[in-house]
Amino acid sequence: MTRLGVVNPETWAFFHELHAYLARRYATSVFTPAESRSPVFRERLDRRRLDRDLRAFLGRHDVVFFEWSSGLLAHATRLPKTCSIVTRLHRYELYDWADRVAWDAVDGIILVSEAKRRDFVKRFPAQAAKTEVLPVGVALHRFPLRSPRLSGTVGTLCHLTPRKRVYDLVLAFVQMLDAVPSLTLRIGGDRESHHEDYHEAIRSLVERLGLQSKVTFDGEVTDTAEWYAAVDVFISHSYSEGLQVAPMEAMASGCYAVAHAWNGAEELVTPAGVYVTDAELAGKVAAFYQLPAAEQDALRRNMRNLVASRFDADNVHARIGDFIDQCARTRT
DSSP states (O other), rough: OOEEEEEOOSTTTTTHHHHHHHHHHHHHEEEOOOOOOOSSSHHHHHHHHHHHHHHHHTTTEEEEEEESSHHHHHHHTOOOOOOOOEEEEOSSSSHTGGGGGGGGGGGGGESSHHHHHHHHHHHHHGGGGGGEEOOBOOOOGGOOOOOOOOOSEEEESSSGGGOOOOOOHHHHHHHHHOOTHHHHHHHHEEOOOOGGGHHHHHHHHHHHHHOOOOOOOSSOOSSHHHHHOOOOOEEEEEEEOOOOOHHHHHHTOOOOOEEEEETTGGGGGGGEEEEEHHHHHEEEEEEHHHHHHHHHHHHHHHHHHHHHHHHHHHHHHHHHHHHHHHHHHHHH
């Protein structure tokens, strides 16, 4: 059985189910860096210890999968090559880490969208043949199709950071209310420690607009399936994404999803669901609520079918496994 090492130094939010699949398919172990105990020369000692532990980890496996193309991948690609290396690049790594990775040492590069692959290949054309587009998968059984009854609620679920443009979404919601006065807006997601001012600015804006009875802040959402079941229209208002997972989950649940025209949005929602201006967004939301009930229901079912065809976790995970095998064979 192939010995697979897994390195994930960042969030496991989109990785638990993929890791469980990989653990069934391979003899899998996870890299755990040792913690420093010495207050003296800590940085130098930590780097030496990391270098030693990472060398040993790479040497014990046939393939090592890096869930994020960030710091540990950059470090690993500067070490002597002893195994195949496969990585998944989501979004931010392309801007913060890509120039520090020795890509010639990487055997396979997974991008989560065609748009991100184009961006990557434009910067690293010599690596094009190593790339594969495989999005983050959605476990459909976790997100049952919601009841056809609508609640008059639009919503977004994300970390409250400037990139997600939730402040701007509140402003756009004013135009939505002009078109559909009965609407309410739900904002799900936890505040970020480095963006406390952004969170406070959003709340202050709601108060200044007098929308306290129309806008609900749900904070961190633990039961996402239940949250999606209370939302009719999911809005991805970001200016940059890899391929955002929350809209996929919302669509699987039967929400109608629309997205601002960030690079790659057309790979996530239907072409009719992509907008640029706030006026376009308000128009799309109003058009949805004006549809006959049967057409609304058909549109929501189409949303789930789209997720099943493009983002079903069982299919995506199997394709990632096949890609890992391909990279291992190429290395051998």
